[in-house]
Amino acid sequence: MRGDLFDLEEERLGEEIKKRGAEVVLLQLPDGLKPLAARLASIVERAGASVIISGEPCYGACDVALAEARELNADLIIHYGHTMMLKDLDIPTIYFEAHAKISVEKAVRRAIGLLKPWRRIGLVTTVQHVENLEAARRILSSAGKEVYVGKASEILYPGQVLGCNYINAKVISSNVEAFLFVGGGRFHPLGLALATMKPVVAADPFEDRAYSLNGDAKRILKRRWAEIEEARKAETYGVIIGLKPGQKRLKEAFKVKKKIEEMRKKAYLISLREITDQKLRNFQEFEAYINTACPRISIDEASAFRQPVLTLKEAYVMLGEISWEKLLEEGII
Numbered sequence: 001m002r003g004d005l006f007d008l009e010e011e012r013l014g015e016e017i018k019k020r021g022a023e024v025v026l027l028q029l030p031d032g033l034k035p036l037a038a039r040l041a042s043i044v045e046r047a048g049a050s051v052i053i054s055g056e057p058c059y060g061a062c063d064v065a066l067a068e069a070r071e072l073n074a075d076l077i078i079h080y081g082h083t084m085m086l087k088d089l090d091i092p093t094i095y096f097e098a099h100a101k102i103s104v105e106k107a108v109r110r111a112i113g114l115l116k117p118w119r120r121i122g123l124v125t126t127v128q129h130v131e132n133l134e135a136a137r138r139i140l141s142s143a144g145k146e147v148y149v150g151k152a153s154e155i156l157y158p159g160q161v162l163g164c165n166y167i168n169a170k171v172i173s174s175n176v177e178a179f180l181f182v183g184g185g186r187f188h189p190l191g192l193a194l195a196t197m198k199p200v201v202a203a204d205p206f207e208d209r210a211y212s213l214n215g216d217a218k219r220i221l222k223r224r225w226a227e228i229e230e231a232r233k234a235e236t237y238g239v240i241i242g243l244k245p246g247q248k249r250l251k252e253a254f255k256v257k258k259k260i261e262e263m264r265k266k267a268y269l270i271s272l273r274e275i276t277d278q279k280l281r282n283f284q285e286f287e288a289y290i291n292t293a294c295p296r297i298s299i300d301e302a303s304a305f306r307q308p309v310l311t312l313k314e315a316y317v318m319l320g321e322i323s324w325e326k327l328l329e330e331g332i333i
């Protein structure tokens with residue numbers, strides 16, 4: 001991972017440490033940025049604070065290492081790679097978004113051929129490329145496309161999505177025939193296809209290539225339906241409560257437990273920081289799980305689990321409160 005691919009705002013980092021007089025800083029990075037940890041830690045040290053690099057995984061803006069910082073007596077968390085999601089935390093936290101400094105143009109040009117069947121295109125990206133969305137829009141417009149960029153969230157930039165939040169795509173979905181996602185990796189464009197049920201083409205500026213996602217989304221939907229059907233047969237459920245600050249949905253967990261019990265079945269609450277098959281295997285009595293934490297764990301890692309692990313939305317399909325067709329209409333994410 002080269003530091004010159006991302007704007008790490010190194011000057012601001014040093015200034016924030018000095019301005020706040022931080023003594024112990026917990027530095028938190030997603031895995032993709034961890035190769036830059038030592039470089040950032042040196043900046044913190046030069047600014048006069050001790051720094052501890054969190055070696056734990058960090059998957060999103062929801063995953064601020066508050067518990068870790070408490071245990072380590074850190075007085076400031078520096079969280080890289082995501083847009084601010086959680087405010088007023090009991091340990092001051094500064095988000096650094098790490099915008100990519102690479103051009104998206106070549107990848108977007110390569111996407112034009114794949115977008116040929118459609119004229120009205122929704123443009124979507126992650127925080128890393130929000131500044132390049134205008135360049136992408138220009139390329140699409142000059143190729144004769146009518147381009148839409150959604151803005152329906154206070155915390156997100158126009159056109160920006162998160163792995164579990166596609167509201168900026170959903171608000172323009174009825175206007176467009178297909179979406180172009182600009183960014184690296186399959187995680188976000190796959191989520192976009194599942195959230196909107198529209199054709200999705202991805203333009204990856206890190207690899208200067210474009211590809212279509214539609215087969216993947218169909219395969220996943222087939223599997224989600226099969227898991228719902230399988231979970232329906234269970235008599236005893238584990239309801240998972242995520243311990244990460246932005247994933248904790250206690251009220252939802254209690255509510256779904258009650259709904260299951262109303263069907264004369266058993267449900268128990270389980271708290272987990274990381275949701276893995278290895279951890280769930282210890283609970284041999286549970287035949288299926290409802291995951292109230294990050295929905296992408298259920299959707300993207302289904303094959304890693306031995307039992308069905310439904311998202312909250314899928315649980316309500318299983319309970320008969322919403323139809324599968326309605327869920328598809330709304331988007332499973």
Ligand code: SF4
Nearest residue numbers: 059060062163164294
């Ligand atoms: S809940 Fe999951 S998808 Fe949403 S921001 Fe957190 S890690 Fe990403």
